[in-house]
Amino acid sequence: MACASGRVIGIVVLFLVDVAFVVSRTLWQPQSSSDAIVDLGLLVGRLLGSLILALVALRLVLGQWPWQNQSDIREVTRDLTRQLSGDRRETPLLERGTNASRDAPAATASMTSDTVAQLNADASSRQQQLRKLEQGEYWSKFLLFVLYVYIAACSLRVAIKVVSLDASEAWGVFWVILEILQLPVMQLEYVLIQGLVYEKSSGEGVLLPGMHEHMLFWKDAENKGFLRCSQCNEKVGELTGGFLVLQCRQCTPNRWGFGGFNVCTNCYRKNALKSGANPDASAGGLLRGDKGPKTMAPLTVTQYIRRLSGQIRTSTLVIVLTCVCCSQILNAYIPKAMGDIISALTDGSQEDFNHRIVEYALLVVANAVTSAAMGVAIQTLSTRLYANMSVKVFETLMSQDIAFYDNAMTGQMTSRLNNDLRQALSPVAIIMNTFVANIVMLVAGFTICLHASWRLTVLAFTVLTPVVHISAHFSAWAAKLMSSQWTFMADAQGCATQALTNIRTVRMFGARHLEQEKYELHTRKSMDVGLLSAWGQGGSTLLSTLVQLGASFVIMCYGGNLALRHEFNVGTIITFSYLWNRLSGAFTSLNENINQPVKAVSAGQRVFELLDLKPDIREDLGEPFPEQSKEVGIRFENVEFAYQSRADKKVLSGVTLDLRAGKTTAVVGKSGCGKSTLSKLLLRFYDPQNGSVFLNATELQHMHLHQYRSKVGVVSQDTQLFRSTVAQNITYGLRDSEFTHEDVVRAAKLANAQEFIEALPEGYNTMVGESGHDLSGGQKQRLSIARALVRRPRILLLDEATSALDAENEAYVQAALDELMKQMQGTCTIMVIAHRLSTIKDADWIIVLHEGQVAEEGTHDQLLQIKDGRYAALITRQLQGNEDESANGAKTVSQAIQEMLQIYAAVPKEQRQELFMGFAKEAKKQS
Numbered sequence: 001m002a003c004a005s006g007r008v009i010g011i012v013v014l015f016l017v018d019v020a021f022v023v024s025r026t027l028w029q030p031q032s033s034s035d036a037i038v039d040l041g042l043l044v045g046r047l048l049g050s051l052i053l054a055l056v057a058l059r060l061v062l063g064q065w066p067w068q069n070q071s072d073i074r075e076v077t078r079d080l081t082r083q084l085s086g087d088r089r090e091t092p093l094l095e096r097g098t099n100a101s102r103d104a105p106a107a108t109a110s111m112t113s114d115t116v117a118q119l120n121a122d123a124s125s126r127q128q129q130l131r132k133l134e135q136g137e138y139w140s141k142f143l144l145f146v147l148y149v150y151i152a153a154c155s156l157r158v159a160i161k162v163v164s165l166d167a168s169e170a171w172g173v174f175w176v177i178l179e180i181l182q183l184p185v186m187q188l189e190y191v192l193i194q195g196l197v198y199e200k201s202s203g204e205g206v207l208l209p210g211m212h213e214h215m216l217f218w219k220d221a222e223n224k225g226f227l228r229c230s231q232c233n234e235k236v237g238e239l240t241g242g243f244l245v246l247q248c249r250q251c252t253p254n255r256w257g258f259g260g261f262n263v264c265t266n267c268y269r270k271n272a273l274k275s276g277a278n279p280d281a282s283a284g285g286l287l288r289g290d291k292g293p294k295t296m297a298p299l300t301v302t303q304y305i306r307r308l309s310g311q312i313r314t315s316t317l318v319i320v321l322t323c324v325c326c327s328q329i330l331n332a333y334i335p336k337a338m339g340d341i342i343s344a345l346t347d348g349s350q351e352d353f354n355h356r357i358v359e360y361a362l363l364v365v366a367n368a369v370t371s372a373a374m375g376v377a378i379q380t381l382s383t384r385l386y387a388n389m390s391v392k393v394f395e396t397l398m399s400q401d402i403a404f405y406d407n408a409m410t411g412q413m414t415s416r417l418n419n420d421l422r423q424a425l426s427p428v429a430i431i432m433n434t435f436v437a438n439i440v441m442l443v444a445g446f447t448i449c450l451h452a453s454w455r456l457t458v459l460a461f462t463v464l465t466p467v468v469h470i471s472a473h474f475s476a477w478a479a480k481l482m483s484s485q486w487t488f489m490a491d492a493q494g495c496a497t498q499a500l501t502n503i504r505t506v507r508m509f510g511a512r513h514l515e516q517e518k519y520e521l522h523t524r525k526s527m528d529v530g531l532l533s534a535w536g537q538g539g540s541t542l543l544s545t546l547v548q549l550g551a552s553f554v555i556m557c558y559g560g561n562l563a564l565r566h567e568f569n570v571g572t573i574i575t576f577s578y579l580w581n582r583l584s585g586a587f588t589s590l591n592e593n594i595n596q597p598v599k600a601v602s603a604g605q606r607v608f609e610l611l612d613l614k615p616d617i618r619e620d621l622g623e624p625f626p627e628q629s630k631e632v633g634i635r636f637e638n639v640e641f642a643y644q645s646r647a648d649k650k651v652l653s654g655v656t657l658d659l660r661a662g663k664t665t666a667v668v669g670k671s672g673c674g675k676s677t678l679s680k681l682l683l684r685f686y687d688p689q690n691g692s693v694f695l696n697a698t699e700l701q702h703m704h705l706h707q708y709r710s711k712v713g714v715v716s717q718d719t720q721l722f723r724s725t726v727a728q729n730i731t732y733g734l735r736d737s738e739f740t741h742e743d744v745v746r747a748a749k750l751a752n753a754q755e756f757i758e759a760l761p762e763g764y765n766t767m768v769g770e771s772g773h774d775l776s777g778g779q780k781q782r783l784s785i786a787r788a789l790v791r792r793p794r795i796l797l798l799d800e801a802t803s804a805l806d807a808e809n810e811a812y813v814q815a816a817l818d819e820l821m822k823q824m825q826g827t828c829t830i831m832v833i834a835h836r837l838s839t840i841k842d843a844d845w846i847i848v849l850h851e852g853q854v855a856e857e858g859t860h861d862q863l864l865q866i867k868d869g870r871y872a873a874l875i876t877r878q879l880q881g882n883e884d885e886s887a888n889g890a891k892t893v894s895q896a897i898q899e900m901l902q903i904y905a906a907v908p909k910e911q912r913q914e915l916f917m918g919f920a921k922e923a924k925k926q927s
């Protein structure tokens with residue numbers, strides 16, 4: 001509102017200035033009475049015309065005069081916002097934190113089919129209203145265009161008057177300056193009127209914090225070009241929940257119709273429901289640390305540019321700017337040198353000609369060199385910047401708390417690393433190539449033009465501004481037509497691909513003609529728009545050619561007349577003609593790219609907020625790990641913990657337990673009772689909300705985490721391998737100086753992995769991982785055991801694999817785990833999340849967890865003594881399970897495994913390997 005009234009005041013002031021100009025000119029400037037009457041007529045026309053056209057434009061869009069109640073347009077868009085988010089109540093949906101918005105999902109869930117039908121009917125009527133509204137917008141744009149043409153004509157008249165004024169005396173110079181000032185005043189009047197009409201007729205905008213920083217406005221995109229949703233990247237249409245999109249008016253598409261910012265109905269709905277369901281979810285977004293979501297202050301354009309330039313070294317910036325300035329100044333000076341050659345020719349002076357031609361040759365060479373240097377400098381700057389920034393972003397992504405990754409999808413993170421970073425850095429090349437280069441060109445060119453002839457300069461620039469403005473608008477329209485054509489072509493292609501892929505089904509259902517008709521329909525639509533687009537392109541070419549030729553015509557016509565009267569040099573006309581092309585190009589390019597840095601701000605925000613994000617758990621500070629000779633005992637003291645995504649569910653509540661130094665502690669309990677969570681806290685993936693974990697007497701929070709983790713060996717159920725060799729997978733995380741090949745082989749042997757590794761085509765150098773050799777689950781587990789062993793850990797965390805492996809693999813893995821525990825006994829503190837009876841039984845200490853609390857603890861025998869104890873029940877259940885299975889006659893797999901394990905335990909240690917191999921061979925023969 002404040003903005004609208006500011007604009008009105010601006011318009012009134014400018015009109016008063018305009019009136020003052022014309023009145024003072026009529027009273028004091030020596031001119032004919034007919035001139036004065038024309039001036040007055042034009043002024044009155046401008047005043048009344050502007051007022052009437054602006055009012056009619058508003059009437060067309062609003063459906064009523066602006067002084068009447070203006071709620072209609074806002075109601076249509078507000079209803080739409082509410083309706084599409086699934087909330088039909090009167091409170092605006094996006095007022096964050098209100099009850100209405102939080103209850104939105106409930107509202108959606110309770111919809112009956114009648115309600116849905118009603119909603120659909122409402123939606124289509126709103127869509128109709130929106131279309132009407134857009135039609136009004138088109139007409140209002142047309143009226144504004146008429147007004148612009150009228151103001152441009154007035155400007156031209158003023159320019160013609162200026163060039164005819166006698167500026168030889170001080171009084172004449174005063175009038176010239178006054179007249180020239182009138183030109184920007186008229187342009188400004190138009191800009192304010194246009195802004196006022198757009199603002200008053202814009203409907204209610206929607207702000208989606210965390211998604212886009214500008215207001216978005218509803219638009220019906222059907223048949224209006226190829227639009228992609230900037231969120232899901234889907235083509236706007238049926239797949240995105242309809243053709244209604246929220247569009248940013250500041251981030252406009254480029255001349256080819258691409259770019260801009262649009263949010264499809266589906267994404268808007270999802271966002272609205274998400275922020276309604278859990279206001280914190282969108283507030284934090286990716287930004288989350290161990291202590292919870294983090295919010296960062298939004299970045300303004302100035303802050304963004306300042307931070308971006310902070311990434312560039314001053315010396316590099318100076319080199320690039322020097323190259324750009326030199327290249328553009330020389331570029332602007334070349335037409336002047338050409339004009340000088342022509343002048344020398346018309347003067348018939350051989351000496352002058354020789355001098356000028358040498359000057360020209362030097363200029364051309366210097367221009368070529370500086371242009372090449374400019375290209376190299378800008379490219380080098382962008383490439384270096386991208387490389388440095390991507391390393392920083394990756395480093396930041398890698399150093400976050402585990403809670404950050406719990407909340408984020410891999411796609412989101414890689415998108416920040418690739419798309420966002422590229423978009424955020426794109427302005428660097430644009431600012432240098434477009435802004436700096438074109439501004440230098442305009443300033444240099446304008447100075448040369450002014451020096452050659454200020455009259456011709458005023459005249460040429462008065463023509464330049466409106467023609468560039470009109471042709472830019474027209475090109476945008478033509479581009480939209482072209483992009484519509486691509487939409488239909490894409491539809492046709494999609495239709496053909498689908499039909500050909502499913503050709504058998506098409507034939508089976510006799511749908512060949514149906515598919516052909518569909519394809520033809522899309523192709524015909526594409527052809528229709530293509531034909532219209534051809535006219536659009538033709539018009540665009542016509543206008544852009546007129547830009548060039550129209551001004552050249554003015555230059556030739558006016559300059560030629562002056563030259564005929566010997567008031568002007570032919571060389572100057574040539575200078576103007578050549579410079580004109582370069583200046584109009586620079587002007588158009590500036591006009592087209594003015595929005596680019598603003599567009600990049602939202603990507604920049606995402607990149608810089610990530611760079612600013614500091615993890616709550618620091619890995620590189622704290623006390624060193626106890627020396628080799630010292631034993632390491634671990635104590636959980638009154639630990640309470642809940643995951644952030646389920647903050648209301650305590651996974652551990654008041655857990656106090658000891659993992660005795662050099663001993664094996666088995667943790668048992670039902671699935672989901674919090675066993676793995678204990679090991680995650682031990683690795684300090686998270687900090688407990690209450691209580692502490694101690695390593696000897698030191699709180700884990702005060703340990704040097706990086707060093708600590710290097711002393712912890714982990715064997716988890718799901719082994720993750722990297723795309724590298726077997727040996728590199730085993731030594732993952734160690735530097736070359738920290739192990740020898742013998743260490744690797746020793747670890748592999750202990751892990752029962754040596755045999756299968758040697759059977760691989762290239763042994764330890766065989767590639768594994770994503771697309772490498774397929775390894776069985778058991779083989780992967782044994783690699784993981786070898787990985788834990790090779791680090792010579794002081795603390796070992798084992799999560800016993802059970803269900804995921806087949807009998808043979810499980811036996812191999814268990815043998816390896818048993819061996820591992822035996823090897824580590826005494827030197828290493830072991831915590832094993834145990835499932836197997838033999839492991840549990842053999843452990844030095846057993847902890848029974850139940851619903852996040854320590855239910856019982858002791859040795860196997862002690863625990864069995866507890867009457868109605870959980871441990872005793874657990875063991876009984878396991879044994880009973882075995883008996884039940886044997887009662888059914890045929891043995892089940894787990895029963896057979898149990899029996900095999902018993903046989904295995906009975907065989908002497910040195911013959912166990914032989915037993916396995918013999919059994920495996922025999923089993924293979926039988927099957």
Ligand SMILES: Nc1ncnc2c1ncn2[C@@H]1O[C@H](COP(=O)(O)OP(=O)(O)OP(=O)(O)O)[C@@H](O)[C@H]1O
Nearest residue numbers: 406643645646651670671672673674675676677678
């Ligand atoms: N990253 C996480 N975010 C939210 N909840 C989680 C997360 N990891 C585990 N949980 C939940 O915490 C509880 C305890 O999980 P935990 O993995 O510690 O159980 P567990 O005893 O190891 O189970 P299992 O024996 O089946 O592996 C479960 O309810 C689980 O759903």
